[in-house]
Amino acid sequence: MANPQLIEALQTKANLLRIHSIRSTTRAGSGHPTTCMSAADLVAALFFTRLRYDVPNPRNPFNDRVVFSKGHAAPLLYAVWAEAGAFPVEHLDTLREFTSDLEGHPTPRFRWYGAATGSLGQGLSIAAGMALGLKRDGIPARVYCLMGDGETAEGAVWEACAFASHYQLNNLIAIVDVNRLGQSQPTMLQHDMEAYAQRFRAFGWEVATIDGHDFEQILNAYERIETVQRPYAILARTLKGKGASAVENKEGWHGKPLPPDMAEQAIAELMPTPEQIERARALRVQPPVSAEWKEPAAGTPTLPTYTLGQQVATREAYGDALVALGKANPAVYALDGDVKNSTFSEKFLAVFPERFVECFIAEQNMVGVAVGLTDCGKIPFASSFACFLTRAFDFIRMAAIGRAPIKLCGSHAGVSIGEDGPSQMGLEDIAMMRAIPDSVVLYPADAVSTVKLVERMAIYPGIAYLRTTRPKTPVIYDNSEEFPIGGCKVLRQSGQDVATVVGAGITLHEALKAYEILREQGIAIRVIDLYSVKPLDHETLIRCGQETGGRIITVEDHYPEGGIGEAVAAAVQGHGIRVISLAVREVPRSGKPETLLAAYRINANAIVETVLEAIR
């Protein structure tokens, strides 16, 4: 049986957390106090009996990690760190103010937090990535993930559960705050604790089912953390708004601060005595189990080289580059969604199995795991077919909010994949990845530019996306060529150019063919390899457009919206340049690559016809 003094002190802390959550949200005029109140006992007990953390040093690699997957419980997160001594309690008054680090949903702007959460069902994947990173580094820290019950409806949660049990992440603990009430109505399973237990067990987890307001049960469940052999879910039956009689276990109080009078009443109900507060002051977060830690040293990669004219798919060069990067830098990881023999990340697996993570067919979790790995200092390259990365858009969006510098590679871009048909063709990935703040979007046309760009991605401090192509394409660059992010290559030019043709990836080769066809007709065009789609080389595009009769023709194996044509049109606007966009303008069919490039008018002939029409 647990020590009654300890339980009294924890109860006091938990009620202080509730009071902070109520006070700060009422002051802010918005927020989710009742969601904080259901989880307060669980969180107080976690921080003051289990957590091992160097509070003044959030970047200490031996720290346990805490992820609030239910990001709307942010006031509780801030409150418990304040009570843990991270910063003065008064700072909680700045909740949701524009200049504050205490945002409505937590981001790493708050120093004690390693990811952005608030889109539900993502935290467990991120936590699993952290847990995997810690394990592979031999760090004995644990990852605690506070989850809501409503968010277990998100499939990504079950992707993460399957992943965590497959990799036997017994350093991962999910604490599920089953408070029964969603935003707009009761959850699907309400307080059916046995249904939750069956689901987690079926996905390979150890499970404890407890009353989340009974400290005896909470502490017993936490005891088992030391000995579990598998990932561990603590399923806690709780009441939303616990402790404030006016709102406890009542519908209609999601995402609403208590009005001042109700807040005052609730605080009065919850307020410990001064003596209790004094006694609870002894509670401390324990320091981490420390050990020596050597920041892994990264060297300069020796990139593979290719021969001019050699036929190499850019997706294969991506695999080559990953291996080269992996050799130079032990922080480089590769993640796959069971397409490694298509994306060629299997090359990395062959050399560095200990830094390869097979995520199976679960792209959301793959991206979440990558985000978690960045928190452990890794440089994770996650790859799949470009089209299937759309599955993870919300995760990528949240990665950007969390400033997690993940690297993504989408292979099998566009209609050039051929017969597999539209479901397998990435035709909206440029639009998706361009819309990620501070992202870079790279689209190489040959093997040399691919490996150079992969090297740049690894050192870019934000989200970087590489788009690769299924068919082989000839090497067109010398191995000494450099490809700075934000640049482009003018591959053909003369003083007589009548138009600038901008290609990238597969369409660059069509542009080069069009150049030859037109040359035989005595017509010169300028050809640009737009390998950096974001950021764009505005200056070169404007200059070339102006030097070639004010005509730019963009050609892309992508839908027009949000793609290269629109990016270029926006970049050169106001400079008297006409931008004609060749792009895929309907849902394509199955067919041979050359048939499809022709049918959707992004091949050499379409370029030739467009040039001739433009100068007529």
Next chain:
Amino acid sequence: MANPQLIEALQTKANLLRIHSIRSTTRAGSGHPTTCMSAADLVAALFFTRLRYDVPNPRNPFNDRVVFSKGHAAPLLYAVWAEAGAFPVEHLDTLREFTSDLEGHPTPRFRWYGAATGSLGQGLSIAAGMALGLKRDGIPARVYCLMGDGETAEGAVWEACAFASHYQLNNLIAIVDVNRLGQSQPTMLQHDMEAYAQRFRAFGWEVATIDGHDFEQILNAYERIETVQRPYAILARTLKGKGASAVENKEGWHGKPLPPDMAEQAIAELMPTPEQIERARALRVQPPVSAEWKEPAAGTPTLPTYTLGQQVATREAYGDALVALGKANPAVYALDGDVKNSTFSEKFLAVFPERFVECFIAEQNMVGVAVGLTDCGKIPFASSFACFLTRAFDFIRMAAIGRAPIKLCGSHAGVSIGEDGPSQMGLEDIAMMRAIPDSVVLYPADAVSTVKLVERMAIYPGIAYLRTTRPKTPVIYDNSEEFPIGGCKVLRQSGQDVATVVGAGITLHEALKAYEILREQGIAIRVIDLYSVKPLDHETLIRCGQETGGRIITVEDHYPEGGIGEAVAAAVQGHGIRVISLAVREVPRSGKPETLLAAYRINANAIVETVLEAIR
């Protein structure tokens, strides 16, 4: 015990399906024969003992539905419909040809198929939508969903499982072809049939675990279909490449046709005797359980009206419009992801609970269910926060490939939501939805335009997206105003306009404020309400740009990429117009709406400053 003649005939049919799958993929030079071979016995028995279908009339509403969630088994799908008499077997030779309806992965271009599949883990959601639609219409048909084992790693599968058991869809049967081998390696669970059984059971399904090549067991499992009380998963242990000794149960044969010599050998192994083929000819698909069916009649909705100047959030007007549509047309459905009190789809629930579908926090499944409902003739409006629709991008992409005319509404667009912070702000939804082929993207600024646009969405024959705003905005239109898709409204104009300011939604009101501020300084601007973001009214934009000094300023509560600014820049390119884009250019913080509109320079002051700078 089952009739041995029946079993022999089914075995013959199954081997013919295998032969067709091998032959057509070898001929095409690509495709997935081994995936077809593992499922052939299951599919033969399904079609020739269970399925009830009016083969010449795929649109007969009483037909059972068949969804191949493992869309790469398309050759098997086509083969079984050929053997069912839908079309001559010779047509299978056109597999994967450009002009053929037999695409690499199936789409409704193939008449006997109601959705596009091929992005794994989506079929069960679509099937669940069909099953729900049939149930609510009182149609006694069933939905059969053939799934792969690898795709059960996708969380969306578990969203669909939870949904199906919650709604007690005992007319939904999942047939899981557990062939152990993924694309690049064995699956996570390989042949651990008990793990699969536990998972489906934990999610509330009835389960049968069988040998998927033992017809006795298959038929016994199919018998239970008549009596199950819940959704039913038949988990079948199978061998990939079953029946061709050279590839059976071997790695490295995913997505590869057999070379001609191996194909010949395999076909020789599988070929039934002429007598067996003759005896199997008696197998037939049974006709559906027919009944009278009256196409529901749709009237003209009586839309709600508003008063000029009245403060109404467009999200609330969306709810009003849904109710009006629902009254006029019994095909209108509303779907929610537990935010109905924020999107205001709760208004529809209050009046039409029988046509409301609560999907809980599972946006992928919500969109999949909507796709399935379209196959039952419904007009489903699925709504959530705009940012959370990114969760379903891959489903929306596939809906477009499947020509499923779903309607989506994303609320809480942009920084104007305020303190909840960036995780809750839709800032990339316009980019996402514009990149959907043939989509329309609508963005009303007031209640009148909202209800008019929702009415247009319902009759638009493709995917339509409505973007709504959290704060209340004043009604600016008379109730008689019309809002055709592809139009815009010129709200302020004079012969002295120095620039055209294009706003939409919340920013239109900032543009109108800027107009007033500038007017006091003696400067006239033109103001356009770009309520139709896609398609765009090119003509009006070009004309206004040209009439106002060649200056257009776009203002949007969205990131610049793929948004209104780029769309307008691309639309007016070549006409000597400068397009200045005001948009959110970094990850925003929490704060008051007006603070954020100012901080990210999309408010009236930013517009005024931009106009003054542009004309300086």
